[in-house]
Amino acid sequence: MSEVEVIVPAVAESSYKIHIGSGIISALWPQLEKQHPQSQKFVVTDANLVSAGHLQNLVGKNNVPTFVIDPPGEVSKHINTVVSIIETMEKAFLGRDSLIVALGGGTVGDIAGFAAAIFKRGIKVVHIPTTTVAQADSSVGGKTGVDSTISKNAFGAFWQPTAVYIDVETLKTLDDRQYRAGLVESVKHALIADSAYFNFLETNMSALLNRDSAVLEEIAYKNCKIKAAVVAEDPTEKNKRRILNFGHTIGHAAESVSEFELLHGEAVAIGIIGAELIARKLDLADDNRLDRIKKPLKKLGVPVRIPATLAKKDLINTMKCDKKAVGQWPKFVLLENIGVALCRNGQWAHDISKDVVAETLDALY
Numbered sequence: 001m002s003e004v005e006v007i008v009p010a011v012a013e014s015s016y017k018i019h020i021g022s023g024i025i026s027a028l029w030p031q032l033e034k035q036h037p038q039s040q041k042f043v044v045t046d047a048n049l050v051s052a053g054h055l056q057n058l059v060g061k062n063n064v065p066t067f068v069i070d071p072p073g074e075v076s077k078h079i080n081t082v083v084s085i086i087e088t089m090e091k092a093f094l095g096r097d098s099l100i101v102a103l104g105g106g107t108v109g110d111i112a113g114f115a116a117a118i119f120k121r122g123i124k125v126v127h128i129p130t131t132t133v134a135q136a137d138s139s140v141g142g143k144t145g146v147d148s149t150i151s152k153n154a155f156g157a158f159w160q161p162t163a164v165y166i167d168v169e170t171l172k173t174l175d176d177r178q179y180r181a182g183l184v185e186s187v188k189h190a191l192i193a194d195s196a197y198f199n200f201l202e203t204n205m206s207a208l209l210n211r212d213s214a215v216l217e218e219i220a221y222k223n224c225k226i227k228a229a230v231v232a233e234d235p236t237e238k239n240k241r242r243i244l245n246f247g248h249t250i251g252h253a254a255e256s257v258s259e260f261e262l263l264h265g266e267a268v269a270i271g272i273i274g275a276e277l278i279a280r281k282l283d284l285a286d287d288n289r290l291d292r293i294k295k296p297l298k299k300l301g302v303p304v305r306i307p308a309t310l311a312k313k314d315l316i317n318t319m320k321c322d323k324k325a326v327g328q329w330p331k332f333v334l335l336e337n338i339g340v341a342l343c344r345n346g347q348w349a350h351d352i353s354k355d356v357v358a359e360t361l362d363a364l365y
């Protein structure tokens with residue numbers, strides 16, 4: 001028997017810029033043409049972005065091949081949509097030098113990013129996030145993917161964008177419930193990484209609910225700084241990146257058992273309170289901290305209790321299937337303090353017994 005060793009050189013470090021502003025997308029297309037003169041551009045967006053006028057605002061009079069996801073939202077986040085996108089690109093004779101411009105919320109970004117990751121073994125993607133979830137979270141960090149018929153985000157790839165353009169003006173047309181729920185990810189970022197940011201959110205909640213552009217730009221900047229720092233330290237979620245899942249263990253279970261009646265951010269709000277109840281049980285937190293965390297969530301109008309229609313046993317069974325579960329039980333991210341995630345023995349996600357979680361769920365109804 002003979003052997004050949006294949007030495008794969010380390011993948012080159014990659015970096016990209018997140019540009020944040022108000023009203024920036026109307027002037028963006030010429031800039032993209034200038035920066036990527038050799039690349040054929042292909043826009044992926046959804047029907048709501050078209051009717052809200054954002055696609056027109058982006059491409060202007062340019063005749064750009066475009067794939068419009070319809071119906072918008074999670075129902076279209078499956079592999080068949082990705083296949084339709086890449087086959088449309090093939091039919092338009094797009095090659096490896098093409099560039100996908102993803103205009104939309106987290107579903108558009110996840111689908112388009114995954115299409116970019118696999119088309120001709122990988123092409124460039126630029127994200128233009130248009131929801132509070134996408135501007136705070138999903139457009140940064142390179143997680144892409146789609147749902148299977150069995151679970152959420154079952155297929156996917158890490159595929160970092162070439163650039164991200166955040167235009168807070170696009171949020172002005174977003175439905176109020178979506179807008180508010182997406183801001184929970186901002187509260188989450190503040191809680192795990194920056195107490196001054198949490199103070200800022202407490203102080204500026206009214207302006208935020210009025211969709212004040214200056215405040216929206218400020219929080220976009222703070223969110224991206226936090227997410228970028230965590231992703232740079234642990235790009236493929238071996239350890240520290242798990243802190244971004246704060247509130248998501250109970251949250252994902254509630255979202256999924258509700259059959260997506262609860263929006264992601266709404267479910268995470270419940271999960272954040274759940275994590276705090278666990279912390280209190282373990283003497284890591286007191287009632288004052290819990291009350292302080294509840295306040296901005298209540299102002300956002302998101303739930304902080306599990307709806308009575310969701311059965312505890314279903315939540316527990318769903319947690320057993322959590323993507324990050326080890327031995328059929330997930331780990332939990334907790335807070336040391338407001339603005340500081342708990343790290344013990346070098347680990348950022350922690351073993352919590354089933355009994356403690358079950359008692360916590362009881363207290364969350």
Ligand code: NAD
Nearest residue numbers: 048072073105106107108130131133134138143170173174
């Ligand atoms: P979404 O993309 O489905 O958007 C919500 C709704 O708002 C849709 O109907 C959409 O058409 C509409 N919409 C979007 N922007 C609009 C605008 N500016 N004006 C009017 N309507 C607009 O939902 P989302 O909350 O942005 O994203 C949720 C998805 O993101 C989930 O699939 C989740 O798994 C994923 N996600 C991914 C990451 C990641 O790191 N990749 C992180 C968090 C969430």
